Amino acid sequence: MQRRNLLRWAGTGAVATAAGVVGLTGQAQAAPRASTDPRQTAREQANKAIVGRWFDGFWGPTYDPAIVEALAAPDMLLQYSLHVPRRGRTDIRAFMKDFRASFPDLAFAGTAPLIAQGDLVVGRWLGGGTHTGAAFSDFLLGSLPAATGRKMHFSGTTVLRLAGGRIVEEIGLDDGVTALTQLGLVAPIRA
Template sequence: MSIEQDNKAIVGRWFTDFWGETCDLGIVDEIAAPDMLLHYSLHEPRRGREDIKAFMADFRKAFPDLNFWGAADLIAEGDYVVGRWEGGGTHTGPAFGDFLVGGLPAATGRKMHFTGTSVLRLKDGKIVEEIGLDDGVKALTQLGLMTTV
């Protein structure tokens, strides 16, 4: 297999096991670099395995049905893999204050569904960074944290 094929397989597992319907936080220790950077426009950047696991644990407590899935084939070049996705969830859990524009009180019942594109960089078979551009305006509007004109 080429490095691109290897990297796409790793990122495929990440998208399924970390971002997918049934999150397995053990995947973070397995394929994320110890100082991995996770950065999306809706949230503060997260760095390191423990910070990333804590972020996802809180996100999934607030949105128990949280799920993201691929919307197109992964594209790989050298150390980089790009993926398009869609997903969302319903806020039925505890208060969630991780959004950059504010927080939600407990169990609002509000639903979010949005899309995005992620660029992941790998080194020696580990994900060292995941930078995503998402339709945060859509998600925040659906959650009532933002209004559009």
């Protein structure tokens, strides 16, 4: 992956708000407003910096296991559509250790500036890796035997919630169908 073509995770983006939102009831609702409180803005900037460090150290090309202890809340939830949900630092470290043992070149990078509002930070990303390592059984729809040589490259969006300077939740929506198809775990759709 050519990181020079992608934005750094810690990019500074404006807080995005809309004039209105239609709620689940179909009734128009006011969109959340960005805070004009300078302390709120400072907290949002700090949250974006924390998430930028997390994405670089956890999901970037060089995994640093110490990042989990440094930035994750003790009972953090890590949930993506491709994988079994993980909870807690030990479980999250084990997930990434296994993922990188199976995909040694695993790397993801931001494709747009991070957006923060209150305790939430949103990031868009692109990445993947080549399955040249150990067998991998964490996918919700199947397992891979060792070293298939198959490549996955896909995108997604992640919402992280922070509290007290720690990441409490990381919930991602990814293009799992693309990844699973590339890995041979889902048959391509024929037109």
